[in-house]
Amino acid sequence: MRALVLLVCAIAPAASAAGLDCTFTQICSAQTGCQTSDGVPFHFNLSDDTVTFDGPQGPVTGRTLPHLAPPDIAILFDSVPGETLLVTLTGSGEAVMTQHIAAATGGIAAVSYYGTCAPES
Numbered sequence: 001m002r003a004l005v006l007l008v009c010a011i012a013p014a015a016s017a018a019g020l021d022c023t024f025t026q027i028c029s030a031q032t033g034c035q036t037s038d039g040v041p042f043h044f045n046l047s048d049d050t051v052t053f054d055g056p057q058g059p060v061t062g063r064t065l066p067h068l069a070p071p072d073i074a075i076l077f078d079s080v081p082g083e084t085l086l087v088t089l090t091g092s093g094e095a096v097m098t099q100h101i102a103a104a105t106g107g108i109a110a111v112s113y114y115g116t117c118a119p120e121s
Contacts, residue, residue: 020044022095024115031109040113042097043120044075044087051075062087093117 022042028034045052051062062077062085071091079085084100097113 019046019120020089020117021120022097022115022117024095024097024113026114027111028114029109029111039115042113044117053077055079060085089117 020043022044023039024042025037025039026034027037027040043053045054045059051064052059053062054060057080060077060079062075065074065076068074068088072089074086074088077085077087079099082102082104085097086100087095087097089095093116095115095117097115099111099113101109101111103109
């Protein structure tokens with residue numbers, strides 16, 4: 001989790017580590033190709049040892065992946081049954097969030113959201 005604190009400090013050193021506000025402006029999938037958006041908002045809640053977001057069934061807790069060097073970070077969330085969310089953030093605030101969906105009837109889909117994140121204001 002130290003990497004998450006370093007990431008928040010790198011993006012905006014004066015900000016508190018209460019949360020990250022993200023805006024995703026490009027959405028891509030195999031089914032639809034890439035589309036530009038006015039901005040899909042997403043908020044991550046941060047604490048000393050956890051990263052969460054508010055999902056449709058309540059808070060979803062993620063775990064950081066150890067393979068990136070701070071201040072870059074990757075976080076894996078098991079969101080709802082059949083879905084996984086991977087978020088990768090750079091120290092400069094670039095972000096990609098990829099949603100993996102395994103259909104109960106078979107098949108899999110993925111949607112990637114590209115944008116930026118900054119400490120909440």
